[in-house]
Amino acid sequence: MAHAPVVAVIDQTLETKRRPPFDVVYEWVTTVDHKKIGLMYIAYALIFLLIAGFEAVLMRIQLAVPNNHFVSPQVFNRLFTMHGTTMVFFMGMPILFGFANYLVPLMIGARDMAFPRLNAFSFWISAFGGLLLYFSYLGGDGLYGMGSAPDVGWFAYAPLTAKVFSPGHSTDYWTLSILLSGIGTTGTALNIMTTTICMRCKGMKLTRMPLFVWLMVVTSFLVFVAVSPLTAAQIMLTLDRYLGAHFFDTQAGGSAVLWMHFFWIFGHPEVYILVLPAFGFISEMIPVFSRKAIFGYPAMVAASVAIGFISLSVWAHHMFTVGMGPAGNTFFVFSTMVISVPTGIKIFNWLATLWGGKIIFKVPMMFSLAFLFQFLVAGLTGIMLSSAPFNWQLSASYFVIAHFHYVLVGAIVTALFGAFYYWYPKVTGRMMSETLGKWHFWLFIIGFHLTFDVMHVPGLLGMPRRIYTYEAGRGWETLNFIIGIGALFQTVGTLIFVYNMVRSYYHGEIAGHDPWDAWTLEWATPSPPPVYNFAVEPTVRSRRPLWDLKHPEDPDENYE
Amino acid sequence: MLPTVAAMNHLSVLADGAILRSPTTIFDPAATPARSAFELSMLVLGVTAGIFLVVGGLMLYAVIRFRYRPSDSEREPPQIYGSNQIELSWTVIPILIVVMLFLSTTRVILDTEAAPKPASSVDVTVIGHQFWWEYRYPKLGVVTANELHVPVSDPAKPMPTYLAMSSADTDHSFWVPRLAGKMDLIPNRLNTMWIDPQEPGLYLGQCAQYCGTQHAKMLLRVYAQSPEDFAAWIKQQQRPAEQDVSANPAVAEGQTVFMHSACINCHTIAGTVATGRYGPDLTHLESRDTIASGPIQNTPENLRKWIANPNSMKPGVLMPSMHLNDHDLDVITAYLVTLH
Numbered sequence: 001m002a003h004a005p006v007v008a009v010i011d012q013t014l015e016t017k018r019r020p021p022f023d024v025v026y027e028w029v030t031t032v033d034h035k036k037i038g039l040m041y042i043a044y045a046l047i048f049l050l051i052a053g054f055e056a057v058l059m060r061i062q063l064a065v066p067n068n069h070f071v072s073p074q075v076f077n078r079l080f081t082m083h084g085t086t087m088v089f090f091m092g093m094p095i096l097f098g099f100a101n102y103l104v105p106l107m108i109g110a111r112d113m114a115f116p117r118l119n120a121f122s123f124w125i126s127a128f129g130g131l132l133l134y135f136s137y138l139g140g141d142g143l144y145g146m147g148s149a150p151d152v153g154w155f156a157y158a159p160l161t162a163k164v165f166s167p168g169h170s171t172d173y174w175t176l177s178i179l180l181s182g183i184g185t186t187g188t189a190l191n192i193m194t195t196t197i198c199m200r201c202k203g204m205k206l207t208r209m210p211l212f213v214w215l216m217v218v219t220s221f222l223v224f225v226a227v228s229p230l231t232a233a234q235i236m237l238t239l240d241r242y243l244g245a246h247f248f249d250t251q252a253g254g255s256a257v258l259w260m261h262f263f264w265i266f267g268h269p270e271v272y273i274l275v276l277p278a279f280g281f282i283s284e285m286i287p288v289f290s291r292k293a294i295f296g297y298p299a300m301v302a303a304s305v306a307i308g309f310i311s312l313s314v315w316a317h318h319m320f321t322v323g324m325g326p327a328g329n330t331f332f333v334f335s336t337m338v339i340s341v342p343t344g345i346k347i348f349n350w351l352a353t354l355w356g357g358k359i360i361f362k363v364p365m366m367f368s369l370a371f372l373f374q375f376l377v378a379g380l381t382g383i384m385l386s387s388a389p390f391n392w393q394l395s396a397s398y399f400v401i402a403h404f405h406y407v408l409v410g411a412i413v414t415a416l417f418g419a420f421y422y423w424y425p426k427v428t429g430r431m432m433s434e435t436l437g438k439w440h441f442w443l444f445i446i447g448f449h450l451t452f453d454v455m456h457v458p459g460l461l462g463m464p465r466r467i468y469t470y471e472a473g474r475g476w477e478t479l480n481f482i483i484g485i486g487a488l489f490q491t492v493g494t495l496i497f498v499y500n501m502v503r504s505y506y507h508g509e510i511a512g513h514d515p516w517d518a519w520t521l522e523w524a525t526p527s528p529p530p531v532y533n534f535a536v537e538p539t540v541r542s543r544r545p546l547w548d549l550k551h552p553e554d555p556d557e558n559y560e
Numbered sequence: 561m562l563p564t565v566a567a568m569n570h571l572s573v574l575a576d577g578a579i580l581r582s583p584t585t586i587f588d589p590a591a592t593p594a595r596s597a598f599e600l601s602m603l604v605l606g607v608t609a610g611i612f613l614v615v616g617g618l619m620l621y622a623v624i625r626f627r628y629r630p631s632d633s634e635r636e637p638p639q640i641y642g643s644n645q646i647e648l649s650w651t652v653i654p655i656l657i658v659v660m661l662f663l664s665t666t667r668v669i670l671d672t673e674a675a676p677k678p679a680s681s682v683d684v685t686v687i688g689h690q691f692w693w694e695y696r697y698p699k700l701g702v703v704t705a706n707e708l709h710v711p712v713s714d715p716a717k718p719m720p721t722y723l724a725m726s727s728a729d730t731d732h733s734f735w736v737p738r739l740a741g742k743m744d745l746i747p748n749r750l751n752t753m754w755i756d757p758q759e760p761g762l763y764l765g766q767c768a769q770y771c772g773t774q775h776a777k778m779l780l781r782v783y784a785q786s787p788e789d790f791a792a793w794i795k796q797q798q799r800p801a802e803q804d805v806s807a808n809p810a811v812a813e814g815q816t817v818f819m820h821s822a823c824i825n826c827h828t829i830a831g832t833v834a835t836g837r838y839g840p841d842l843t844h845l846e847s848r849d850t851i852a853s854g855p856i857q858n859t860p861e862n863l864r865k866w867i868a869n870p871n872s873m874k875p876g877v878l879m880p881s882m883h884l885n886d887h888d889l890d891v892i893t894a895y896l897v898t899l900h
Contacts, residue, residue, distance in 0.1 A: 073773050073876050153770045159747060160730045160772060250747035256731055257746060290626070296642035321733060321769075322744045323751035326673045333665050337658045341651060347615065348650040349642075354622040358637050361627065372619055380608040387604050387661065389597040389668040392741020393586045396733060396768045462584025462737040464768040467776035471855065474764075475582030551636075559641050 032116035033531055034101050037123050039427065041098030044127055045091045046498075051134075052086035053494065055079045057487055060451075064484035066472040076468035077151040082133070084154025085174065088270065089181045090130040092412065096277040097188045099419060100216045102427065104192055106522035106529060107210045109201025109538040114194035118187050126184030129177040136173035150174035153466065155267060156237075158248030158259035163241050172241065175234045182231045189223035192216050201521075203540040207301075208560075210520045210543070211294060212280030214301050218308040219276045225312060226269035233262035257322055264315035272311040275407060276304065278415035279346060282368050285422050286350050288518045289365035290357030293556065296349045297543060303342035303349075310339045320391045329388045336386035343379055347372070362516070363437035367418030370445050374410030381406060381456070399459025405452050417444070417497065424501070425515045429527040430508030436500040440493050447489025454482045519544035583764045586737045590784075591713075591757045592720075593672050593740035600668045607661060678718050681754070682711060686725045688732030688745035688767070690878055691774040692840055692853040702797040703828070705840030706853045709783045711790040713756035719787065720756035730772055736765030736782050744769055757784035766854070773876030779854025793847075800831030801843045801899055814895025817888050826879070829899065839879060845899040852877065864893040 028036060059079050062070045071079070101119065105112055113119045136149045150170045152160050161171050196209065196217050237259075239245035246252040248259045287294045294300060313335040320329055350372060359365065381403040385391050394400060417440070424432045458476045470476055514523040523546055525534055542548055542556035589595040686708075687694040696703050710721040725734060727745040734753070735742035743753040757763065767778035785793060805812040818824070819833055826839035834842070845851075851858045851866055852874050865872070868889055870879040884892065 073776065077770075077773060077775075151773075157731050157770070160770070165730055165772065253748065255748065257749065291628075291636050293639045293641055295640060296647050299642065299647045321742050322746060323749070326669050329669050329673070330666050333669070334662050337662050337665075341654045341658060344654045345647070345651060349647075351615070351619055351622060352640075352642075352646065354619070354626060356637055356640060357626050358628040358632055359623060359626050369619075369623055373616060376612065376615055376619070380612055383608055383661070384601070384604050387600060387665045389593075389665065389672060389741060390601045390604055392743070393594070393597050393601070393737060395742065396735075460586055461582040462586065462735070462765065464733075464735065464766060466770040467766075469776055474584055556639075559639070 032112075032120045034105050034113045034116065034119060035427075035529065035531075037119050038098045038100075038102030040127075041094045041101060041123055044123075044130065045095035045098060048086050048090040048130060049095070050494075050498075052083050052091055053491065055083040055086070057491055059083065060480075060484040060487040062468060063470075063480045065481065066470050066477050068469055071468070073468040074151065077153075077466070078149040080466055081150045081153050081156075081174070085133060085150070085178070086130075087408070088154060088274070089178055090126075090133065092274045092408070093181070093185055094126055094130075095416060096219070096274065097185070097192075099281075099416075099423070100192055100219075100277060101188070103423065103522060104195060104213055104216055105199070106426075106525065106533055107213050107520050108196060108199065108204050109521050109534060109540065110195060110199040111533050113191045114199055115191050119191050122184040122187030122191070124184075125187070126181050129180030129184065132173055132180065133177035136170050136177075139169065139173065155263050156259075157263075158237075158254070158256045159250045161237055161241075161259075162249050162251065164251065172238070175238055179231060179234045182227045182234075185223055186227055189220035189227075193220045193224075201534075201538050201540065207298075208540060208543045211283035211297070211300055211304075212277070215276045215280035215283070215304055218304050219273050222269045222273050222276075222308055222311065226266045226273065229262050230266035233259060233266075236262075257319075260319050260322060261316070264318045265312075267318065268315040269311050271404075271407065272307060274412055276307070278371070278412040279304065281415045281419040281422070282350060282371055284518075284520065285364050285368045285418055286353050288516050289360045289362060289368065290354050291360070292353055292357040293544065293547075294349070295352035295355075296345075299345055300349050303345040306342040307339060307346075310335060310342065314339060317386060317388075317391070318395075320388045321395050333386055333388050337383065340379060340383055340386075347376060347379070362421075363432070363434055363441060364418040364422035364516075366438070366441050367414050367421070370441075371411055371414045371418065374406060374414060374448075378403065378406035378411055394459060396465055397459035398463045398465060399456050401465050402452050402455035402459060405455070409448060410452060414445075414448075417441075420497070420501070422516070423522075424504065425508075425511030426522055426527045426529070428505055428508070429511055430504050431511050431515060432500050432504040432508060436496055436503070440496045440500060442493075443489050443496065444493030447486045447491075447493060450486025450489060451483045452486070454479050454486070514546070517550075519547040521545055584737045588738055590759055590761070590763065591739040591755045593753070593755065594738055596668050596671055597741050600664060603664055604661060607657065611657075675754070677722060677754070678720065680717070680719050682719065682721045684708065684710070684721055684723050686723045686734060686745065688725070688727040688729075688734075688771070689838075690729050690772045691767070691778040691874075691876075693778070693780065694728075694840070697794070700794050700798065702794055703830075703841045704797060704844065704848075706779075706850065707781045707783060707848050709785060709790060709793050710755065710757065711787045712760050712784050713758060715758065718756060720754045722752060722754045725751045725753065731769045732767050732771045732778070733769035734765070734780065735768040736763050736780050738763050739765075739782060742768045755782070757782070760784050760786055760789070774874055777853065777855045777874050779850075781850065781854055796847065796900075797844055801829045803831060805895070805898070808894070808898075810891050810894040811898055812895075814891035814893070817884075818892055818895055821882060821884075823882070823892075842896065842899060846897055847900055860893055860897050863896060864889050867892060867896075 031037065058071060059076065062068050062076055148168055148170045150173060152166060152171055156174065159165060196213055236247040240247055240249050246254040248254045248256060250256050283294060283300065314332060316324060316328065316332045317336045385394055385403060421432050421437055458479045461475045463476050511527050513526050521538055524538060542560055544556045548555035548557060586598065589598045683699055685696040685698055693706050695705065695708050711719050713719045725743060725745045726749060727747040729747065732745040733742045734745060739755040739757055740753055743751050761784055763782040763784065765780035767775055805815050824834035824836055826836040828835050828837060828841045828843065830843040848858055850856060851863060856862050856873060869881045870877045
């Protein structure tokens with residue numbers, strides 16, 4: 001038997017004529033198709049990636065030499081606030097949810113998400129949140145006071161956000177945009193959870209779901225638990241600012257530490273909300289390009305679920321310096337160190353998947369391997385930070401900045417780039433250029449290491465985060481100069497990536513439905529998939545339905 | 561090529577080892593809390609470096625050894641689905657490492673946070689302000705700003721300094737890397753930390769919790785002095801400001817201008833009508849090396865420029881320009897430089 005049972009019939013409606021632009025816009029604005037919504041999420045997040053990346057470059061120019069006057073302290077403080085807020089809420093989460101939207105139904109053999117209209121609502125409300133955040137540049141202090149975006153930092157510690165320290169409306173734009181993004185995120189998480197529980201195709205038992213889908217389930221669970229306290233905190237802050245409440249208003253007896261707890265009980269699971277989908281990408285790409293089944297699937301699932309639960313108990317490791325006392329500190333040292341065990345299990349299983357394989361160095365795999373090394377380092381600097389007395393030295397220094405950028409860029413963005421090269425052919429029907437992809441890879445990776453390897457050192461030499469300038473003579477100036485050069489490399493690499501995407505859309509090699517000889521269901525339908533995804537609902541008998549089809553003499557179902 | 565020249569300069573600085581001589585490195589501890597954190601950090605660095613070498617080495621080996629070669633057959637490699645024994649081993653070994661690191665960490669936490677306070681310790685109240693530090697020695701009756709003086713503590717005869725910390729406005733953090741890890745100053749909350757510098761000298765640091773526009777120029781200077789020098793400093797700080805200004809008419813006029821302008825709403829000069837507490841205490845301004853919380857040398861020229869327009873030297877500072885004319889600036893500066 002050939003591929004026939006799972007391949008959709010070719011849809012005649014794909015051969016469409018050119019339509020007037022208004023019709024196209026109308027179709028995208030009103031769509032409830034999970035694939036179109038997924039793509040809108042991704043496009044919107046990419047725009048914010050470029051904006052927030054540009055903000056990072058401005059900061060690196062300012063810090064490249066000591067006592068620089070490139071931007072004023074006020075502008076610099078807005079830059080790091082907007083960079084952090086944008087990257088976490090309007091780049092990281094939307095882009096991962098975009099991929100999940102596109103891939104989850106395809107991977108489980110469903111025709112759409114469980115709640116298509118909720119899906120569209122979630123996207124548009126998140127998008128509105130992002131626009132609101134940037135509208136603050138105009139509206140924060142009224143149109144006459146240009147340049148009044150939020151400047152309270154992305155975790156906006158109280159009481160800096162109190163009306164007395166943050167007059168005007170810039171902090172309100174920050175609060176409201178995050179509130180809206182939270183509503184959208186919760187809606188999408190609900191959708192993903194329901195879809196995976198209720199809409200799996202015949203034979204797709206939970207134990208046969210692709211790991212990416214499993215990781216999105218854990219991510220969605222974390223969104224439910226983590227976003228609620230954030231939303232509550234934003235509402236409390238708004239009450240403080242406008243209705244005379246005193247939750248965080250220390251001048252009236254409120255508690256600054258309460259805000260920290262609210263923020264980090266969201267903030268640390270948030271790191272896992274961002275990194276678990278990246279684990280998902282890697283768990284899909286490494287087996288395909290090693291030509292082997294994932295090693296230890298049940299252990300991988302168990303580790304993911306364990307990470308989900310443990311990640312809810314580690315938040316106060318962001319607060320080792322607020323004076324929690326020895327008992328509190330010791331508890332959070334322990335919970336934080338424990339989370340390295342399931343995380344280690346994941347790394348070892350990926351390594352074991354490589355072991356004995358035939359590793360093919362296509363661009364998605366190159367990014368996956370870079371992810372492995374970089375995530376290893378990020379995890380190890382995480383262990384250093386979990387040791388509270390070491391953390392008293394490192395926290396709020398450039399070492400922390402280097403550590404979490406190693407996670408966010410070295411692991412998440414690197415995995416995302418791999419995912420772009422891997423699934424682009426499915427989405428557009430064309431391959432991305434391997435040559436440009438390799439340029440992108442090497443420039444970006446070299447830039448990444450120049451910037452973020454070196455960035456650990458000024459932290460060890462006493463450089464705190466969020467300073468707009470520094471004096472010479474502390475041993476920081478050379479390091480910051482090198483960090484700036486690295487930013488340049490990353491910028492060029494990213495621009496090549498954007499160019500590659502645009503160029504390949506028109507000139508890329510035709511991909512066919514399964515260019516990587518992969519094994520999960522999304523590769524069983526044409527590229528791009530028709531609106532209904534699968535003409536006939538697929539039936540699966542193992543974790544790798546396409547492997548079974550390609551190797552009828554030795555199907556996976558015999559081993560699971 | 562300018563960038564190339566700059567890069568060359570930077571490389572020569574690297575070769576000089578300027579980085580190793582950083583006055584704020586955590587790897588050159590000069591007090592017990594910093595030293596115990598340093599020793600723990602060496603253990604943690606050693607363990608993590610070991611893990612990196614083993615796991616990173618295995619990854620590198622796998623990537624090279626198991627790469628696809630054109631000479632390979634077209635057959636897929638053997639499919640291996642997992643192994644419970646192997647899973648168990650790479651679960652148990654990390655757990656053992658975690659337990660070991662956890663226990664060593666706990667010991668340092670207790671040694672630092674639960675150490676008994678010796679009776680011979682010096683008490684200082686540290687209050688963070690946007691964007692400067694207030695230091696009060698409640699038992700000694702001394703109030704000063706931005707430059708903290710503490711006695712050197714001989715391990716045989718310990719005289720540690722206990723810092724009771726809070727904030728007047730937003731969150732701040734006290735970080736002098738060579739003396740101790742950081743501790744936050746949070747309004748409505750009292751935190752404590754202790755330091756016991758063992759060598760006399762100047763230890764630098766700065767605010768490590770974003771506290772507003774000029775977070776970057778909220779620098780820390782800790783002067784560790786021999787017990788005798790420290791006692792002498794305390795004695796000098798306990799005196800009220802010099803009041804006899806009749807010898808110099810400019811100084812006398814400066815004092816009059818100062819006492820009749822808004823300066824006194826924010827600044828204290830002990831023994832005068834100036835009792836404001838919003839800004840730094842100026843009673844012994846001239847005993848300090850710097851102004852504006854560290855970034856500016858305390859010279860008469862800088863002081864005059866600062867009074868004329870603080871925002872030009874430290875944009876975002878809360879001290880306003882008083883729009884004084886040149887003459888008033890001259891006499892106020894003449895008065896302030898007498899405050900030894």
